[in-house]
Amino acid sequence: MPQLSEWVTGAEADGYHLQGFMSANVSVAEAAALVDLYWPKFVEYRDCVFLGFKFDRHAIDDWYGRLQGDSRAVESVLNHVHLWDYFVITLESEYAALPELAENIAVMWRAAVQAAFPDREFEIAVSDGSGDYGPTLRLTGR
Structure with a gap:
């Protein structure tokens, strides 16, 4: 870079x-x-786990209604992070580095959520951004 x-x-x-x-x-x-x-902090609410920096009780309650109480779907909607929203990308080399950065962040999220909730299982999905709004991470319970 x-x-x-x-x-x-x-x-x-x-x-x-x-x-x-x-x-x-x-x-x-x-x-x-x-x-x-x-290494995010997490908030447990309505039997779900949410990224602390994205936690919004009103949005969660709204999505619970929209998604008919499907907890995993609510987590999926609210626990996703598009790296383009957090980093200013000005060069092609920076864009090219984001998928690897997303994978590294996912490793840290897995460790952080397991440390915070050792008795629960989680999935951290990572997309490289092709077909979406840039490289994206998503945390959901299993």
């Missing part, structure tokens, strides 16, 4: 170093926001 390549080229050190790149480019506020996306 150009931003990373430019930084590596301009860096005094040999190649890419996580500490150097982050200290030059990522604020604590940005890092904290990324933690919320990568």
